[in-house]
Amino acid sequence: DTAVSQTPKYLVTQMGNDKSIKCEQNLGHDTMYWYKQDSKKFLKIMFSYNNKELIINETVPNRFSPKSPDKAHLNLHINSLELGDSAVYFCASSQRQGAGYTFGSGTRLTVV
Amino acid sequence: ILNVEQSPQSLHVQEGDSTNFTCSFPSSNFYALHWYRWETAKSPEALFVMTLNGDEKKKGRISATLNTKEGYSYLYIKGSQPEDSATYLCAFVPGNQFYFGTGTSLTVIP
Numbered sequence: 001d002t003a004v005s006q007t008p009k010y011l012v013t014q015m016g017n018d019k020s021i022k023c024e025q026n027l028g029h030d031t032m033y034w035y036k037q038d039s040k041k042f043l044k045i046m047f048s049y050n051n052k053e054l055i056i057n058e059t060v061p062n063r064f065s066p067k068s069p070d071k072a073h074l075n076l077h078i079n080s081l082e083l084g085d086s087a088v089y090f091c092a093s094s095q096r097q098g099a100g101y102t103f104g105s106g107t108r109l110t111v112v
Numbered sequence: 113i114l115n116v117e118q119s120p121q122s123l124h125v126q127e128g129d130s131t132n133f134t135c136s137f138p139s140s141n142f143y144a145l146h147w148y149r150w151e152t153a154k155s156p157e158a159l160f161v162m163t164l165n166g167d168e169k170k171k172g173r174i175s176a177t178l179n180t181k182e183g184y185s186y187l188y189i190k191g192s193q194p195e196d197s198a199t200y201l202c203a204f205v206p207g208n209q210f211y212f213g214t215g216t217s218l219t220v221i222p
Contacts, residue, residue: 041199105154
C-alpha cells in the first residue's frame with residue numbers, strides 16, 4: 001500500500017477552471033503538507049495541517065484552498081486556474097511537526 | 113525567510129569516483145537537519161535525520177556529517193554508481209517547519 005498517495009498524477013486543464021488534487025496518507029501521521037515545486041525545482045511550502053487544523057499558510061493566492069476532512073486527508077482545491085499555476089505539487093506527511101517527511105509522488109498540473 | 117544553501121548546484125562525476133557536497137544553514141535555533149534523495153520523476157526519499165553536533169550517519173556508500181556550531185552538513189558518496197544519480201536535498205528544521213535547500217543534482221557517468 002502506498003503510504004502517501006496523491007491523485008491525479010497528471011492534470012491538464014484550461015485557464016479559468018476549478019480543480020482539486022487529493023492526498024491521503026495511511027501512516028497515522030498527525031501532520032500533512034502541500035508543497036509546490038517551482039521552475040528551479042525548489043520545494044516551497046504552501047500549507048500545513050496538524051490534526052485537521054491549519055498551522056502554516058504561506059503567501060499563496062487565495063484561489064488555493066486546502067481542505068482536511070480528517071487527519072489522513074489533505075486536499076488542495078484551486079479556483080480560476082492561471083497559467084502560472086502550472087507546476088508539480090507534492091503532498092507530504094510527518095508523524096508530528098518537525099519530524100521527517102514521507103512524500104507523495106507528486107501531481108503535475110498543466111494549465112493551458 | 114531562512115537561508116539554506118546547497119553547493120554545488122550540480123555535479124558530474126565518473127563512476128567509481130567519490131564525491132561530497134554541502135548544505136549550509138543558520139547556526140542558531142537548530143533542531144534537526146534532514147537529507148533526502150530525489151530521483152527524477154519520483155518523490156523525495158529520506159536518507160538521514162541528524163540532530164546532534166558532530167553526528168555522523170551512514171547508509172551503505174553514503175554518509176553525512178553535521179556541524180551545528182558553524183552551520184553546515186556534508187554528504188559523502190563513496191565509489192559513485194550510476195544509480196546514485198539524483199538530486200540530494202537538505203532541509204533545515206529550526207522547530208516545526210522545514211526549510212529546504214535548492215538541492216545538488218548529481219550525475220554519475222558510467
